[in-house]
Amino acid sequence: MCLTVSNNLKYYRPGKSRYAYLLVWCLAISIVWLFISFSLMNLVITNNVAYLNFLINTLVVRFGTGVLITGCIAMLSWMWYNLQEQQDYEHRRAEALKLARDAELYKLRQQFNPHFIFNSLNSISALSGSAPEKARYMIQQLSDFLRGSIKKEEDVFITLEEELLHLNLYLEIEKVRFGHRLNSIINVHEDTKDCLIPALILQPLVENAIKFGLYGTTNKVEILIKANIENSVLSIQITNPYEEDSSSNIKGTGFGLSATKRRLFLLYGSAAALESVKEENKFMTSLKLPSNK
């Protein structure tokens, strides 16, 4: 009997205004219990009239006790399950908060990659002695790049051309740092330039390409960015050289790709796709989006 009450409350807890439901439920269960026990006693004890009379006389008292017991159990389990639900909720809320904070932090780091910024500043410091003109040029590039990163909000769409201009600033700075061995080729079809894409969606992908291609090796590096439209799907490819050996040196690239995937999913659902392929000494990331203009 108690189990029935408790189980019932596990799956259905009436609102605050419906305590009457709980009362009726307890009363009903007590009546059923009283009826069953009375019938059982009648079956077992058939020839003791005095005891049967006693049973009938104490009907009210026993009914009262039944209601009290079920009532107590009902209250206890009601409180218990409420508490559990509360804890579950708190737990979920904490997790959601943590996720949001992680994403926020990641976004900040993405915009202001400290390694990139301090190394760029160090390059400027070096150039200001020997080649002040170049130092000034680099300050300009770095400022434009930082301004572009701050200005753009996550949900804003910009044309591919604008995105590529921003990426170019970044690549130009890296070329000053690693000029002797970085080369970038941007090869996009004319008709893709006014396609709308989420702002800064390519940035983490190109950063990945630089990380693997440039920071990972000491050879000459060529980063290739291609874009074309086919059957109203805009397809963008970023290719960089890749050395199997050095891959384990570089950490923290997984989140970049998965965060980009997540962002694409939130914006486009299943209409967008991000894939990366490793082949021989090349690493290719390919992004497919609806070609909205």
Next chain:
Amino acid sequence: MKKIILIDDEPLARLILKEYLSTYPMLEIVAECNDGFEGIKAIVENKPDLIFLDIQMPKISGFEMLELLEQAPAVIFTTAFDEYALKAFDENAIDYLLKPFSKERFDKALKKWLESSAVNNEGFEHLINSVNQLQDKQRVVVKNGTKIRIIPVHEIMFFEAYDDFVKVHTAEGIFLKNKTMTYFEKTLSPLQFTRVHRSFIIKQDEIIKIEPFEKESHVAILRNGARIPISKSGYAKLKESLGI
């Protein structure tokens, strides 16, 4: 004349060091290196008195390079940003220059070196150990003659004590590393590796069977058939990490 080597993958970062160093006529730059491999070669060939060493470099990091040297020269680290390492530097009182750095800061570091000048090998060991402890080790760098091998931890089956060395057992073969068992026990992720015996650290994923062996001890049978003794305390540790 004191000999200096610059090791940094960015030419401009070396340029500013050269510029600052030009005011010290008694110091001579004998080599400039783009990465740790070149660095090791140049250090062995030139036996420099001091090196300027970047931490984040292609192929192997500055710390990994130092680990591979039998006799490390004096080092001034140069780094742009390394959240893990900075604390370790302070704790071990080893000088580092945060990029971009001023001439004054550079002079201060050089002065410190010129005044002490004694090579502090012990300090580096502490430094590398504390850096390694801040992050679980992802790979082990070993030197095999003149060749350098980078072994990702997922390729390692177990570690075995071998005199003053540790044998690193992989599917490809055995590599020697001049470190202690305690070093590996401390720097490897406890979620992956367990020290089951004074002389053995095994990867939990490699175990296919654990059998009792004599009284009070056990033996682990690995995927490749190797039989590794497990001590009494090792068995307790292993049970805890496997959750049994």
